[in-house]
Amino acid sequence: MVRNRVLTAVAGCCAALLLAACESESTAGSDGSAASGSPVAGGTLRAVEISEPRNLDPALLQNTLQGTALLGNALYGNLMVSDEKTGALQYRMATDFSTKDGGKTFTLKLKDGLKFSDGTALDAAAVKYNWDRLKDPKLGSDSQPYASVVKSTKVVDATTLEVTLTMATPLYGEQVVLSAMNWIASPAALKKGESSFDAHPVGAGPFTLKSWTRGGALDLVKNTSYYDAPKPYLDGITLTTSTDPQQRVNSLTSGGADLGVETDWEAVAKAKAAGLTVETVPSGGGRFLTLNTLRAPFKDVKARQAVSEAIDTDALNAAVYEGKAETASGLFPKASPYYNDVALHTYNKQAAQKLFDELAADGKPVSFTFTAFPTDKALAEAVQAQLSAYDNVTVKIQTVDWSESGKVFGQKQYDMLLSTAFFLDPEPALSSAFSGKSPRNATGIADPQLDAALAKGSSATTDEERAAAYRTVSERLAALDPAILVARTAQATVTKKVGGVVLDGSGSPLPADLWLAK
Template identity: 50%
Template structure:
């Protein structure tokens, strides 16, 4: 199996449960508490048996399968979940899942299979935050307490596979966990997980039989894979990836600078350059099939107006000069260079492209140390991605958006239960995002995998996260 990013550690806190990061690895080592059906968005339970609220999302009760054990023989019980969830709130860990964990005020063990969770503010849709983050992956507290170096050599979970070896920047060898709770799963005797950042290299490996399954990020690669007889499976989403602009510092602390860059870029040309014209351009925040769809255009191109704004800012002594921090992937580098090329046609704007490795780029985003960087608000249920990305109180608000009207609409969308009330709230959210321009949505995300026709049992949940215990080879 091929994944796109090298983890900095095997600690669940260092892993991200999206198609573009470490989903196969996290699911393999730690299993899952719960998942969602990507078509119906209904929650389904795995090591957990329930996650319910009786007070509209102020408190939740998590119940677990009885008798779960880690591979070191210790119990995966409510106390172990509490340990994992509490530590994710520690900023020193640098976990991207702090965005979800920080919504928890405190946790209380009721009995070995029951944990009560109290949120800082009510959120009846909080279950999405669990299965879409490292909250879903529980590691042995005993092993974690030995420190990162020891844990990385011998990570301890209760998942379907255990680590045999990890050669950094190369591959991980995993073997079947004979004590996995969901016997006779896993069906495979072992896995080799390789990190391949380049989409073309992943595609070539799949076509030539060098791998059985690969996470994919590029629609053009999926089309080529399907033409070669492979199977492509894509999770439907709204929102997408965006070029995030840091409002905490110049030049993008001035809304005119953000709007000027947005107006200057022709996203159809960018799609052609980066994705061979194959990816879907997000004209609206929600896909037309979404119950939250409203025809509010996200972007427009107006070169004349963009130049007027660049000139206006320069006359005030604020020319738009910024650094685009790029991930090392082919798509990210090509995108940054395409932005640099397009903006070079304008006066009073200058772009520098800085390519860093995936770990450094993630740290830069977490530390808010960037002018422009690729971020995302990939939407299934809208609460989790939009509140986390744009609410002023969110730990995941990398861009620094602070707008009372937007906050109120995001809070309403979170608290409301009825579809009509939520849709009304998210209509306002869409309008405010267009007005504020916190980033430029340039492509729908493609949470996906490609695999050969001998690979069976592929099940994806959340944002393109495969369940390796279900997979078998015909």
């Protein structure tokens, strides 16, 4: 069965500032792989993730589908989640996170009586400790850019935290949901050090750690003191990892796993063909070849234009995804009220070679390194192969593990890498990805016209105003070439006889809701 959240703009169904689904579409898989009916208690879910954690500190887990979001959600729960149909904030351990001054300050309210699994209080002071800690660049969290938007925090009482931001960010709650800020660990346990915490991580999530064999399985058991009884429904979860997408799908089709997370288009197509249940998150934006404009060679817009015109994204799709990826030329799908016909990327082999030759004649032949995470290696090799057909351009590949993502993104020590900027609503994702004021801007691009258009898109109150602003955003990105849109993002959770699959944030499942069909 394939259930898609379809981007629509139907009056009366979706909020004015929200681009999301009004309803989902379902078709039954041939093997009856979907679980339906009321939740069933018991059983241990076998899940396959893409990335093994470096350690269990929530600050160092990656709150992404391809990272360790399932594990983070299991151990630490969630302050808030985003509704899988509308994208609107829904509260879990928090009861409110709102602003009365346009996003300059927020008030976080927590449920009364929250406890960590060691019995200590999950209160406003614990949230303050975790959020303040995340801001430290020495910690190496890839959520540090999100946390750094917080200027200060003040504990008002046990359940109330006042938050002041460095700049007005009306939709800052969505950034909390998408980052490790959503995972709160026991300050007392964190203060005991990394080795102690890895052996005994303490959160308030639906599960606790039973055992962890590095390079093997990580076993979780039900947290019997979880605040939201009768959840979790499962007795436990066994997590394993595989960087091979075909192996992940084979584990499900062979009965070796119940749930897998998937970002590979070819594997998603194989799962659909096998009749497995596939939950996807269709969206705008997508996967970008990100060019670091802060250093050579891509500090020069001419070098960026040359590489952009040299790359054939259709050929990349065929080589890397067997033609299964959803390719696109612009930021927005046609169903979006903000759709425009501005192409961010145009393939022109002759124009590219001319630019490469001109750069070489000026003493600046293009030479760069593609920094690739394990899931991106095939794409890096395909880019390298394409550019090898041109003169005056050299491409090297450096492979790094997902556990190094915080360091890689935080220090911007790369020339090119694959990054993701996808969205239901374009904000805060586009400003996070491309604003010169954003610490999350992997391209490093800083353009006053682009920044002004992004700000207008964020603050405008009508679809017409936002559409005009996002046309300007598209035009500036097309002119500046800081990133090359390769394809829409495949964000899928694949299951067999699993119920309660609720996708949050970047499409990650919420383990408290999962259950196994008997």
